[in-house]
Every structure is written in structure tokens, then in C-alpha cells.
Amino acid sequence: MSGHSKWAQIKRKKAVTDSRKGKVFSRIVKEVSVAARMGGSDPEGNPRLRTAIDKAKEVNMPLDNIKRAIQKGAGELGGAMYEEIIYEGYGPGGVAVLIEAMTDNKNRTVAEIRYALTKHGGTLGESGCVAWMFSKKGCILIDKKAVSEDTLMTEALEAGVDDLKNDPNDDMYELITTAEDMAAVKAHLEKASIAVSSSEITMIPGSYIQVDDPTAQKMMRIIDALDELEDVQNVHVNFDLPGEEL
Structure with a gap:
């Protein structure tokens, strides 16, 4: 079937690094909680929750952590309630950037994301500018x-x-x-x-754009800066890396 994006490999390597930083647990807990709040606490009737639980098990998250996240989402435990928000923008070279976030403070989140983008040559766009x-x-x-x-x-x-x-x-x-x-x-x-x-x-x-080495380096700095933000769950881009290695 089809070919493969070098970016997909880099993204997986970054996920391993994030897991070593302890970020994966935090992101999955939010996903489990939001999935339970939106679709119910029964994974058999909530495919999104079932997928989130599977992901938690893949990274060996303790069952007690999963249970508490479900209870929190279902309203059985107190704590911050997270809202899903999609942010869209552009990186250097016109690269599309789609950011999935979960936050309990939209003003904080949008300010942090805008700063991370503009600091490294990107811009925050309007809703719908790249999601298509x-x-x-x-x-x-x-x-x-x-x-x-x-x-x-x-x-x-x-x-x-x-x-x-x-x-x-x-x-x-x-x-x-x-x-x-x-x-x-x-x-x-x-x-x-x-x-x-x-x-x-x-x-x-739907398609990837090829960028030169300097642009790829700038994009990686944007992605790293976004990944460091607590409210950011996932970052998606449409550029591919030049050469065999970055």
C-alpha cells in the first residue's frame, strides 16, 4: 500500500521521550476523564473511553489511576473539569499546525500556545484555517x-x-x-x-509538504515548545522531514 512519512517515526520517538518525562500519564488521565464525562463511565458503551483505557494500559498506568480518572469524569470525584479545544495555526514555510488541548482555563491556554508559536516564527490562526x-x-x-x-x-x-x-x-x-x-x-x-x-x-x-532543513529545525522547536505545555494533548503538522535523518 502507500508510503510512510518520516515525521511519523519522529513523532513516535518523541512520545517515548515524553513518557520518560512523565507527561504521558497526565495526558491520558485527562483523556480518560473527558471521555467518561462525554460518553459515560462504561467503556463497553463508550468507544472513546475504551480506547483511552487501552492507551493507559499500554503505558502501564496503574488501574487505580484509571479508575480515579473515570470517577472524576463521571462527577463522582471533585477536581478541575477539562474542556476540549482545537487551536489552529501556521509554522514557518506555511506548515499547518493543529493543536489538541484540554484545559480548565482557556485564557491561560490560548496565551501559552500563541507565545509558543510566535516565539519560533509561527502564528495562531482562526478556527477552521487548517483543520480541513x-x-x-x-x-x-x-x-x-x-x-x-x-x-x-x-x-x-x-x-x-x-x-x-x-x-x-x-x-x-x-x-x-x-x-x-x-x-x-x-x-x-x-x-x-x-x-x-x-x-x-x-x-x-491529506498530504505532506516538503521543507528544507532550516524550516524543519524551526518546526521542531515549535513542536517541542507546544509539547512542553501542560494543556496540550497532541500536535499535528503536515510537513515531512528532508533526508533520512533530521
């Missing part, structure tokens, strides 16, 4: 050591996967699904004894 460039998709990663490409291709097609990406320089297969079908595809793969390394709902650009 992205589509919500499911992304499932499979370790190449776990299964052959032919076997995975057969099961992926049977499960209704939209795309299978196989970069020879990457140690993971990447399966792209619709957001609605991701849980069912994951269940199908696990039933076929294919181990899933991770799965998430993400925003994927």
Missing part, C-alpha cells in the same frame, strides 16, 4: 517481528483497514483505519494472534 487539511483516523502499530507483511496484509484487508504503511527504515507496520473502525480492527488482529504494539485516534493530513 486533516482527517480523524485510527492508527495501529504492529512490530515487524510479530508478523510477516503478507500475513498482516491478508488480515488487514479482511478487517477493512484503509491503508498499510511499510517503511523499510522503520521497525513498525502502520495500519490506518477510520476512527470508528479502529477498535473493531484491533480486535480482529488480536483474534488472529497478531500483537498490537499501540493504537490511537489521530489527525492525519
